[in-house]
Amino acid sequence: xxxxxxxxxxxxxxxxxxxxxxxxxxxxxxVAIAASILPFYWMLRTSLSANADLASGSGSLLPVGxxxxxxxxxxxxxxxxxxxxxxxxxxSIDFWLYMGNSIVxxxxxxxxxxxxSSMAAYAFSRLRWRGRDKVFGLFLATVLVPGIFTxxxxxxxxxxxxxxxxxxxxxxxxLFMTPFCIFFMRQFFLNMSREIExxxxxxxxxPFRVFFRIVLPNAAAPLATLALLTFMGQWNEYFWPLLVGTxxxxxxxxxxxxxxxxxxxxxxxxxxxxxxxxxxxxxxxLIMFFVFGKRIVNSIGFSGTK
Amino acid sequence: xxxxxxxxxxxAVAALATVxxxxxxxxxxxxxxxxxxxxxxxxxxxxxxxxxxxxFHKANPKITVDITQIGWNDYWTKLTNGMAAGTAPDVFxxxxxxxxxxxxxxxxxxxDDLVTKDKIDMGQYNPGLADLWVGKDGKRYGLPxxxxxxxxxxxxKMTRAAGISDQQMQNLTWNPADGGTYGxxxxxLTIDKNGKRGDEPGFDKNSVVTYGLGLDGSGAGNGxxxxxxxxxxxxxxxxxxxxxxxxxxxxDPRFQQTIAWWAGLAQKGYxxxxxxxxxxxxxxxxxxxxxxxxxxxxxxIGQYKSYKGVDVGIAPTPIGPDGKRSSMFNGLADSIxxxxxxxxxxxxxxxxxxxxxxxxxxxxxxxxxxxxxxATAKAAAAFKAKGVDVSAFTTQxxxxxxxxxxxxxxxxxxxxxxxxxxxxxxxGQAPASSLTAANNQVNALFH
Numbered sequence: 001x002x003x004x005x006x007x008x009x010x011x012x013x014x015x016x017x018x019x020x021x022x023x024x025x026x027x028x029x030x031v032a033i034a035a036s037i038l039p040f041y042w043m044l045r046t047s048l049s050a051n052a053d054l055a056s057g058s059g060s061l062l063p064v065g066x067x068x069x070x071x072x073x074x075x076x077x078x079x080x081x082x083x084x085x086x087x088x089x090x091x092s093i094d095f096w097l098y099m100g101n102s103i104v105x106x107x108x109x110x111x112x113x114x115x116x117s118s119m120a121a122y123a124f125s126r127l128r129w130r131g132r133d134k135v136f137g138l139f140l141a142t143v144l145v146p147g148i149f150t151x152x153x154x155x156x157x158x159x160x161x162x163x164x165x166x167x168x169x170x171x172x173x174x175l176f177m178t179p180f181c182i183f184f185m186r187q188f189f190l191n192m193s194r195e196i197e198x199x200x201x202x203x204x205x206x207p208f209r210v211f212f213r214i215v216l217p218n219a220a221a222p223l224a225t226l227a228l229l230t231f232m233g234q235w236n237e238y239f240w241p242l243l244v245g246t247x248x249x250x251x252x253x254x255x256x257x258x259x260x261x262x263x264x265x266x267x268x269x270x271x272x273x274x275x276x277x278x279x280x281x282x283x284x285x286l287i288m289f290f291v292f293g294k295r296i297v298n299s300i301g302f303s304g305t306k
Numbered sequence: 307x308x309x310x311x312x313x314x315x316x317x318a319v320a321a322l323a324t325v326x327x328x329x330x331x332x333x334x335x336x337x338x339x340x341x342x343x344x345x346x347x348x349x350x351x352x353x354x355x356x357x358x359x360x361x362f363h364k365a366n367p368k369i370t371v372d373i374t375q376i377g378w379n380d381y382w383t384k385l386t387n388g389m390a391a392g393t394a395p396d397v398f399x400x401x402x403x404x405x406x407x408x409x410x411x412x413x414x415x416x417x418d419d420l421v422t423k424d425k426i427d428m429g430q431y432n433p434g435l436a437d438l439w440v441g442k443d444g445k446r447y448g449l450p451x452x453x454x455x456x457x458x459x460x461x462x463k464m465t466r467a468a469g470i471s472d473q474q475m476q477n478l479t480w481n482p483a484d485g486g487t488y489g490x491x492x493x494x495l496t497i498d499k500n501g502k503r504g505d506e507p508g509f510d511k512n513s514v515v516t517y518g519l520g521l522d523g524s525g526a527g528n529g530x531x532x533x534x535x536x537x538x539x540x541x542x543x544x545x546x547x548x549x550x551x552x553x554x555x556x557x558d559p560r561f562q563q564t565i566a567w568w569a570g571l572a573q574k575g576y577x578x579x580x581x582x583x584x585x586x587x588x589x590x591x592x593x594x595x596x597x598x599x600x601x602x603x604x605x606x607i608g609q610y611k612s613y614k615g616v617d618v619g620i621a622p623t624p625i626g627p628d629g630k631r632s633s634m635f636n637g638l639a640d641s642i643x644x645x646x647x648x649x650x651x652x653x654x655x656x657x658x659x660x661x662x663x664x665x666x667x668x669x670x671x672x673x674x675x676x677x678x679x680x681a682t683a684k685a686a687a688a689f690k691a692k693g694v695d696v697s698a699f700t701t702q703x704x705x706x707x708x709x710x711x712x713x714x715x716x717x718x719x720x721x722x723x724x725x726x727x728x729x730x731x732x733x734g735q736a737p738a739s740s741l742t743a744a745n746n747q748v749n750a751l752f753h
Contacts, residue, residue, distance in 0.1 A: 052614040055593030065614070080353060087612060088349075155391075164391050242380070243387055263349040263377045264605055266522055266531060268587035 040279075047071065047276035051087025054271055070276035088260075088270045095280075097248060098256035103284075104167060105241070105252050106234040109174035114227045117181030118219065122211055124182065125189035126197075136186075143179045147239070155243055165247045173240065181226055188222045189215070228292060232285055253281050342371045342648060342655045343395040347381040350608055354671035358664040362655060369651045389413050392645060396652040397659075400448050400641040402438060402711045403528070407718060408641070409441045415642040416445035420653045426660060431677045432703060434710060435637040442550050442715075448639025449660035450677035452668070454603045455633040455708060456535045457698035458624075459610045462617040464516065464598040468494050468503070472619055476698075480536060480624035482563040488624040489567075492518030495598035496576045504576050511575025518576045520597030522588035524732040527556075527724035527748070528712060531602050534634045537564045538709050539626020549713035552752040556724070556745035566738035569731050580733040592616075603636075604699040605674060611694060622698040631701075635708035637677060675699070716751045723747050 046054065050065030057064030069086045072078040075095050078088070124136050154173045163169030192215070200210050216223070241252045260274035346355060352375050359371035374395065376384055382404060388394035389408075400408075408414050420426070428436040431450045439448035460475055470491055480488040496504030496518040503509065504518060525532035528544065540560040545551025555561060571577035578597070592600045593613035601623065602610070610618050623631050640659045642652045658664050665676035672688035675696075682700070689696045702708050714720065727744035730736040 050614075052612050055590045055613055056595065056615050058594045084350070084353070159391050164393055242384070246384065246388065246393060258377060258380055259349075259375075261377045261379050263347060263375075265378050266588060266602060266606060267378070267609055268590045 043275045043279050047272050047279055049272050051268075051270060051272050070270075070272035071280070073270075073273045074277045074280055086272075087268075088273050093256055093259050094248060095253075095256070098251055098253045101167070101245070101249075101251060102235060102253040105170055105237075106231050108167075108171045109234045110227050110231040112171075112175045113178055113181055113230055114223060116175075117177045117226075118185045118216070118223060119211070120177050121182045121185030122189055122215060125186045126194075140179050140183055143183075151239065151243065154240075158244060164244055165250050167245075167250055169244050170241060170250055170252075174234065178230075181230065184226055185219070185222065188219060192218060224292065228288065231288070235285060257281060339648065340368055340370060340651070342369060342397060342651045344371050344373050344655065345381070345385065345395040345398040346373065346375055347378045347399060348605065348673075349375050349377070350605075350673045351668070351671075354668040354673060355659075355664075357667050357671070358659065361663065361667065362658050365658075366651075366654060369654065371655055389643065389645065394643045394645060396646040396648050397640055397642055397655055399451070400439075400639050402636060402638075402713050403717045403721075405439070405447055405639075405641065406441070406713060406715050409443070409447055410715065413644050414447045415644045415646065415649065415652075416447060417449060417642065417653075417656065418446050420657060421446060421449075424657050426657060430662070430679065432637075432679050432682060434635065434708075435677050438549065438637055438710060438713060439639050440549075448641045449656055450637050450639050451659060451665070452674040452676050453635060453637040453682075453703075454605055454675065455635060455699045455702045456531055456601055456603055456623055457633075458621045459592065459600045459602055459606070460619045460621060461592065461595065461598050462619045464495055464595075465491075465619070468598075470494065472621075475619060475621040478621065478624035479626075480539065481627050482536075482540065482560075482567045485567060486624065489571075492571065492576050492599060493574075494518070498575075504574070509575070514575050516595060517578050517597045518599060519571060520588045520592050520600040521572065521578045521580065521583050521732075522600075522602070523583060524580060524725065524728035526721045526728055527554075528634070529728075530634050530636065530711070533564060533568050535601065535623040535632050536568065536626065537561055538632030538634065539624075539628050539630060540564060541628060543709070544712040545714060548710050551712065551714050554714075554720070554745055554748045556727075556748065557742040562738040562741055565728075565731055565741065569734070569738065572732060573734055580729060604696065607689070607694060607696065608673060620695065620698045622701050631705070631707045633702040633708050634711055635703070636711040639677075714752075719751055720748050723751075 045061070045063050047070045048063035048066055048068065049057070050067055050069070053065035067086075069078060069082070069088075073083050073086070073088045074093070076093050078086075124132065150173070158164060158169040158172060161169070163172065196214055196218075197210050200214050205213065236254060237252070238254045241250075241255050242258075245251050245255060257274070257277045260270045260277050344355070344359070346352065352373065356373060359373055363370055385394060385398060389411075394413075400414075405414065421428070426449065432453055435450040435453055436446075439450065440446050458475070458478075462472070465472070465475060468491075474487070474491070478488040478491060479486040485492070490505070493504040495516070496509075496514060497516045498504075498510045499513045499515050500508075500510065504511075522532060525534070528534060529537070537560070540563075542555060542558055542560040542564070544555060546553040546555070568577075572579055578591070588597075588600055589602065589606060589609045591597050592610065593616055595616070600610070607620075623633055625631050640656050642649070642656055646652045660677075662678055662681060665678045665681040666684055668674065668676050669681040669685035670688050672685060672692050672694075675682050675685050682703075686696055686700055723744055727736075727741055731738050731741065
């Protein structure tokens, strides 16, 4: 809050007369920033604390009993005895394997879902046939079906296919189209001018050539945005991987981090380990945002002025 | 041109599909020959059972035991899921509130043949533990591995400051009318932000700094760590018989009076409100000095002793109206999944887990009390060597003041009815008499 106060006085000194609306704006901005940063700071602070000290030092803003044991635990670098002495579960966690599984899972599902969805969206926006909009409406309505309803039939299907505990079983339900992706891309395609496509067709390009050579390159920005959103969603996916991927070859990071939750009824979780693991698991997302975030915003701006 | 592009697209799709398929050549969960998969939930016990497994492997070089530890929160969903999927472990740690449902759905292998063949002596276990695992059909579905009772963990610094001696803590009394010395101690240990104690005039129940008694939850239908040690002293039992009762007694005035007294602590400010316990650990709150006394099970000893700067005392549960203490006596066992492809090896492992050889090893690790009577004494000695006096837990068994965990069919459904009903009472939204209606609902499940 002190930061916002100085900012407020600073701005009022430069711009006279003092404007309450501006001050309020800064305060609101400060609160919003604090509200989004503080939880991350608290995770960092807890991850660097010792479990045994956390309860007694629960009000401390700085790490209590500073140590990096939690991070050693996350990367499986701590011996079982040390881990348990520090309040960890002592269960082994193969962090890099789970990380690899997560990357494979999220990448395959994202690539397929975005690719197939954009094809479907293109068809829904360009092809004309009787009842098209009704079918699209029906498709869209499936957004309203909560995932939990399809979990059981999907699970049985995957089981009967003998794909439990395999990466194929894990990615299968996400592989084709999702209504949200189709809706997202269709909206974009509807606003895309048809003239270029028509010109290409006059030159003899078929629908596939038009789609791959003209439509997709022009849709790079929304595709990237969609891919990023999908990837983040898939990265955080928990329930389905928990059901299907139980052994090491198909356990993703979100499920693997379960070892930091409470181990016995009434037991307390390994808080510092849990926070360290969550931070480390969130890092790839943050990096992706830093790397691609600006580019996406730029390209959205670009396509707006075309 | 058109066809070439279509071809490229097709290849791209096929390539993606292959990526999906090649990256998935993982193995299924079912054990291969020579391997026995074993699941447990308590990580604290993992080293002890790993030691058992390696001893077992030395004695049976052809069999390797693969232990998987899965935290309590996910254990049962994963296990049930594994049974449905055909990927459940050969052997797993089983709990009394879950095994009746497994028996009902034919998921457990009866162990009677094993017991006869290996001449396993059921008399070597603490009395009652082995009988818990005999199903309604008369068959045995688990061999006892350990047991637990309830005691009071208290913050010695707080009791000293309140002028309460350890001697007093060891000899608390309780009754549902005025709470006895147990109630007095809880009130006296409660402190508000002005330093006023719960039994002093001017105590502000809305700004409590330290609660006399911690709260884990409403305890649903069995209140194992929350209230069962109180109701057990009133002559009340949860069901008409145990195991396999078919009528519940939540409408009984003795039960409702006890719950009314206990839930009343929250209204008086001596115990946290139920809403504040969601997502919080009762032990962590104790470690943070937010509660002076916690009733909890012996599996939590390690957790309570881990808090830095907190001097923890352990006292037995209070003596109730019947002149005795009382504690629920819960025992875990190892069961074999009926779908195991490795029955012989699984049986060998279960027999080993239930033998003195393994239970003595578990005892030496001082994390739980093994089921075998002699191993229990060894565990108590191991705890003592660690500086923990566990007599508050063992005294209940020695004095035969324990009662068994209520084993019934429909345990999950009973819990589904009793959880919200008890939550409503503990949060002050409904009187204890409302539990009569819940009781009728529960009993309707059996008729």
